[in-house]
Amino acid sequence: MAQETEARPTPTADIRLSPIDESGPGRWRRVATSDWTIRAVSFVVFIAVWESYGRSTNTVTFASASRTWDAFYELTTSGDLWEAWRSDLGIMVTALSLATVFGLTLGFVLGRFKTPDTFFEPVFNALFMTPKVALLPIIALWLGFQFNAKVVVVLMFSFFEIFFTVRTGVKVTDAEYIDVARAYAIPDGMMLRKVIAPASLPYVITGLRLGLLHGMVGVVLAGFFLENSGIGGLISRESAEYRMPATFAAMISVMFFGVTMNAILRLLERRVAPWNIKGAT
Amino acid sequence: MTATATPSLRQPRLSPTARVRLLQVGGVVAFLIFWQVFGATRPEWYSQPTRMLDDTWHMFTVDKVLPYIEGSFWTMALKSLGALGIGLLISFIVGVTIGFLVGRYRAAQVIFDPYLAALYSVPRVAFVPMLVIWFGIASKMTVWGIGIPLSKFVIASVVMSSAVLISFSTAAGVSETMKQYDEVATALHLRGNSRGLFGTARNAVLTLVGGIIVAVVGAAVFGGIWPFMFFAMFLLVALLYQDRRMFMKILLPGSVPFIATGLRFSLQRSLVAVIVAEFLVGVPGVGFIIRDARAASDVDRLFAMAILLMFVGVVVVQVTKRIEARLSSWRPQAFGP
Numbered sequence: 010m011a012q013e014t015e016a017r018p019t020p021t022a023d024i025r026l027s028p029i030d031e032s033g034p035g036r037w038r039r040v041a042t043s044d045w046t047i048r049a050v051s052f053v054v055f056i057a058v059w060e061s062y063g064r065s066t067n068t069v070t071f072a073s074a075s076r077t078w079d080a081f082y083e084l085t086t087s088g089d090l091w092e093a094w095r096s097d098l099g100i101m102v103t104a105l106s107l108a109t110v111f112g113l114t115l116g117f118v119l120g121r122f123k124t125p126d127t128f129f130e131p132v133f134n135a136l137f138m139t140p141k142v143a144l145l146p147i148i149a150l151w152l153g154f155q156f157n158a159k160v161v162v163v164l165m166f167s168f169f170e171i172f173f174t175v176r177t178g179v180k181v182t183d184a185e186y187i188d189v190a191r192a193y194a195i196p197d198g199m200m201l202r203k204v205i206a207p208a209s210l211p212y213v214i215t216g217l218r219l220g221l222l223h224g225m226v227g228v229v230l231a232g233f234f235l236e237n238s239g240i241g242g243l244i245s246r247e248s249a250e251y252r253m254p255a256t257f258a259a260m261i262s263v264m265f266f267g268v269t270m271n272a273i274l275r276l277l278e279r280r281v282a283p284w285n286i287k288g289a290t
Numbered sequence: 291m292t293a294t295a296t297p298s299l300r301q302p303r304l305s306p307t308a309r310v311r312l313l314q315v316g317g318v319v320a321f322l323i324f325w326q327v328f329g330a331t332r333p334e335w336y337s338q339p340t341r342m343l344d345d346t347w348h349m350f351t352v353d354k355v356l357p358y359i360e361g362s363f364w365t366m367a368l369k370s371l372g373a374l375g376i377g378l379l380i381s382f383i384v385g386v387t388i389g390f391l392v393g394r395y396r397a398a399q400v401i402f403d404p405y406l407a408a409l410y411s412v413p414r415v416a417f418v419p420m421l422v423i424w425f426g427i428a429s430k431m432t433v434w435g436i437g438i439p440l441s442k443f444v445i446a447s448v449v450m451s452s453a454v455l456i457s458f459s460t461a462a463g464v465s466e467t468m469k470q471y472d473e474v475a476t477a478l479h480l481r482g483n484s485r486g487l488f489g490t491a492r493n494a495v496l497t498l499v500g501g502i503i504v505a506v507v508g509a510a511v512f513g514g515i516w517p518f519m520f521f522a523m524f525l526l527v528a529l530l531y532q533d534r535r536m537f538m539k540i541l542l543p544g545s546v547p548f549i550a551t552g553l554r555f556s557l558q559r560s561l562v563a564v565i566v567a568e569f570l571v572g573v574p575g576v577g578f579i580i581r582d583a584r585a586a587s588d589v590d591r592l593f594a595m596a597i598l599l600m601f602v603g604v605v606v607v608q609v610t611k612r613i614e615a616r617l618s619s620w621r622p623q624a625f626g627p
Contacts (some may be wrong), residue, residue: 044400070423104567129314132321139600140562141398147586147592151335191313222424233419233570241416242486248419256420271411 030071072254075232081261082253088245090262097228097239104163105217105224111164111218112171120179121205137169142228146233154236159228162235166227167220174219179205214281218274225267294616337589345590349579356582370564370575378447378553378560385453385556387526388551389460393468394533394541399461401476406461409454414559415566421446427571444575451563454558456549462566463548464541465527467573541602547618554610558603565599 040046056074061265063073072080119126145162152158182205190204232241240263247255305311329338349355354364391398392406412478425443432438501524508520530537562611576595583591 047397047400048404052404054403107305124313127310128317130321131314131318135600135604138603139596140558140565140603142565143592143599145464146580147589147596149584150587150589150592154624189477210513222411227413229413229416230566233415244416245419248423251423253420253423260420262415265410265415267412269407271496 015239045114069237069251070253076254077261081258084255084258090259093238093240093243097232099158100209100231100239101224104160104175105167105220108164108168108171108220108224109217112168112220113175113213116172116175117179117201120176126149137173141165142230145230158235159231162231163191163227167224169217170218170223174212174216175209180210211281213276214274214278218271218278221270221274222242229263231276335589336561337593342594346594346598349591349594353449355579359578361549361574363579366575366579366618369440369567370577373444373575374448374560376440378444380445380451381449381453381556382553384449385456385552386460388457390464390537390541392457393461393464406454407459408459412483414451415563416448417592418567418570420449422558422571427573438572441573443571444564444573447563450561451559455556455559456552459548459552460545463545466548467541467544471540475536497525500524500528511571547614550610550614553583553605555607557593557610559600605610
């Protein structure tokens with residue numbers, strides 16, 4: 010790979026017939042209308058509108074940008090935010106590892122073998138379709154409100170996403186690949202390692218990303234419905250006492266976390282599978 | 291020796307489809323039997339399919355399903371469905387408008403994309419406690435003097451959870467349609483004035499005069515920030531109007547399957563949002579029934595509700611999938627999501 014790129018000079022150098030004039034008015038026009046300038050300006054406008062609206066309206070029900078920033082600083086220095094995220098991250102890591110193990114195993118087995126797949130399909134589909142919040146109170150009754158219950162809640166939210174995406178990936182492995190592998194009389198274990206696993210790798214990554222996104226929903230809801238700890242607990246506590254700046258700050262931390270994780274996993278997805286998987290949201 | 295006796299040539303006893311059906315039914319039956327037997331060890335703790343059925347029947351027929359609120363199960367279901375419907379309608383209008391703008395105009399895409407992406411990748415149920423503060427928990431709202439027995443807060447939760455999804459898929463559909471039909475639209479003169487709202491002197495004067503009139507009306511009637519809102523709304527309507535042929539003839543038909551898909555995803559999310567909203571603050575509705583069952587540790591009722599909601603989810607998905615298929619059947623080749 011590396012040798013190939015070294016051997017061929019990049020063609021962009023030759024395409025330019027005349028050097029672009031880097032000075033003059035055109036340059037500033039380009040800078041002024043570039044995407045990032047527009048984004049930066051609109052962001053500043055957004056903050057300004059938020060701040061001015063926050064100052065003109067009732068401070069009990071809304072928080073301006075500056076008060077939110079102060080609250081964010083306070084929550085970070087007092088350690089409340091770290092504490093909330095630490096407990097939630099512990100839950101998410103445990104639950105997502107379990108969901109990955111179960112989801113991958115079941116996804117590969119049921120994607121590969123038709124008979125058990127058909128047998129379990131209706132029940133799994135039904136569980137997938139059930140709004141998971143409806144099962145949350147049952148979990149609370151059976152397992153209580155602590156760590157274990159929360160792990161099961163997050164597991165429930167993320168497992169099905171991983172399982173169904175991986176199963177689809179294994180199922181749609183190109184029949185041609187399998188036929189070729191069969192023609193060479195490749196044993197089953199090798200078929201899994203050398204053919205099916207690489208072919209369904211992009212689906213695995215997508216499944217993990219979806220599992221993480223849904224797991225975040227689960228962890229926030231667990232904070233609302235179960236023990237009032239973690240980030241969901243922080244949000245519900247702060248808002249119950251009408252501390253809007255702190256509520257806003259906690260929510261912004263959720264958004265930041267979600268956007269970062271999504272971006273990282275999308276990058277990974279793009280690296281592993283430059284083509285797009287359709288139907289995965 | 292007759293050849294018919296060799297096992298390899300014998301017809302399989304079941305056709306492939308019958309075999310699949312049998313396996314699926316077998317799976318469900320096995321699951322139900324397992325639950326029935328396992329649940330018998332501690333029925334009030336693990337529940338059983340039969341107990342659940344009994345409880346569902348009881349819930350459907352009893353006049354007063356909650357101990358301290360009037361109304362049967364159907365009243366509660368109607369309240370939840372009403373909030374769901376109105377919330378979805380609002381999300382649909384907001385989502386499709388934003389989706390159209392973002393998909394059609396590059397500037398709108400550049401400006402709004404980061405915020406939409408941020409809202410998309412975040413658990414939007416986290417906003418529910420804040421919506422309580424903004425919209426109150428009253429389960430009755432007044433619109434133009436007419437009292438409606440629905441909660442503004444529940445409706446807002448639905449909009450929060452689903453508008454972004456609809457706008458995302460609409461934007462995807464519009465930009466996909468633009469890619470395919472842009473040249474055709476230009477050739478048929480379906481594009482709006484390419485100079486936009488401020489491009490020519492006439493347009494700029496019309497836009498500004500119209501906008502200022504609308505803003506003055508807004509200031510006279512409502513005051514506060516409304517003049518600005520009215521001005522922005524006027525710009526939006528003018529933009530859509532000058533590009534109306536493009537929207538109506540090309541973009542709307544082209545993005546219908548995408549919008550339908552967005553609607554399907556958001557229906558599932560909205561169902562969750564309604565339950566969470568009603569459960570968390572105790573607004574009368576289906577979520578409240580779950581809350582009550584939770585408080586009473588009534589496992590049968592909890593499972594009955596979960597399975598009912600599952601059926602609702604399945605029906606919703608199947609119906610919207612049908613609609614999606616029908617709406618996109620005219621396409622020469624399906625490029626839907």
